[in-house]
Amino acid sequence: MSAEISAEDVLFSEPRPGVLLIQLNRPEKLNAFSNESWELISSALSDAEINDDIRCIVFAGSDKAFAAGSDLTQMLDRGMFTEVAKKRFRHWDIIHRFPKPMIAAVNGYAVGGGCELALVCDIVVAGESASFGLPEINLGLIPGLGGTQRFVRAVGKSVAMKLILTGERIDAEYAHSLGLAAEVVDPAETLNRALELAEKIATKSPLAIQHAKQAVLQSFETGLDAGLAYERRATVLLFASEDMKEGVSAFLEKRDATFKGR
Numbered sequence: 001m002s003a004e005i006s007a008e009d010v011l012f013s014e015p016r017p018g019v020l021l022i023q024l025n026r027p028e029k030l031n032a033f034s035n036e037s038w039e040l041i042s043s044a045l046s047d048a049e050i051n052d053d054i055r056c057i058v059f060a061g062s063d064k065a066f067a068a069g070s071d072l073t074q075m076l077d078r079g080m081f082t083e084v085a086k087k088r089f090r091h092w093d094i095i096h097r098f099p100k101p102m103i104a105a106v107n108g109y110a111v112g113g114g115c116e117l118a119l120v121c122d123i124v125v126a127g128e129s130a131s132f133g134l135p136e137i138n139l140g141l142i143p144g145l146g147g148t149q150r151f152v153r154a155v156g157k158s159v160a161m162k163l164i165l166t167g168e169r170i171d172a173e174y175a176h177s178l179g180l181a182a183e184v185v186d187p188a189e190t191l192n193r194a195l196e197l198a199e200k201i202a203t204k205s206p207l208a209i210q211h212a213k214q215a216v217l218q219s220f221e222t223g224l225d226a227g228l229a230y231e232r233r234a235t236v237l238l239f240a241s242e243d244m245k246e247g248v249s250a251f252l253e254k255r256d257a258t259f260k261g262r
Contacts, residue, residue: 018053020057021057031114058194106118123194142164242262
């Protein structure tokens with residue numbers, strides 16, 4: 001690990017039961033991603049995937065920036081060729097395929113890779129200060145971590161084309177009107193609100209939550225018939241689970257359910 005990059009550049013904590021907070025911590029770089037920070041994040045997610053105690057992930061940055069894309073100085077030094085590119089895409093695939101819910105708590109800039117990280121999350125909570133954009137065109141590049149594909153699915157072709165081809169940004173209220181952000185809150189409450197949602201999700205059946213996430217994602221990746229087929233298979237599987245029996249029993253007995261992911 002280089003002298004400029006350390007484990008402190010990405011902070012990990014468990015501030016609520018069942019919730020892993022991944023906080024980008026390079027304020028002097030507006031939380032720009034380094035190759036090493038991607039490695040720290042993907043490693044943490046690989047561990048969280050097999051840790052039954054972790055049921056939801058929250059990504060956050062600072063008040064000024066969620067993440068301002070890639071570290072441009074590192075891009076100039078190393079480029080995006082062969083092994084560097086393969087490694088970065090491999091880390092990104094771990095994030096993309098992570099089966100548990102992920103929430104982005106966005107204040108300030110979410111541009112380039114930062115916007116793409118928000119896009120890959122399942123829920124975006126935006127502070128009123130948040131701004132989203134994919135400005136890679138200004139560098140002679142295009143979004144390379146899923147932005148061209150996820151942005152159009154999130155906001156539609158015309159808006160996606162406008163923002164990708166011009167490099168312009170949109171504010172939190174406009175992002176909310178487009179469906180990119182689920183909520184807009186006071187910037188001082190962004191992280192708390194994201195953690196509140198994550199904690200609520202963490203109390204639900206892990207089996208049902210993961211199947212629900214995958215069922216929704218099917219709507220972006222397959223046709224209606226295939227998506228409905230997945231939904232029906234998942235429903236049948238969940239009917240045979242201990243969590244379903246616990247959920248129904250708790251409802252009838254007017255008590256909180258205790259789900260165990262079985």
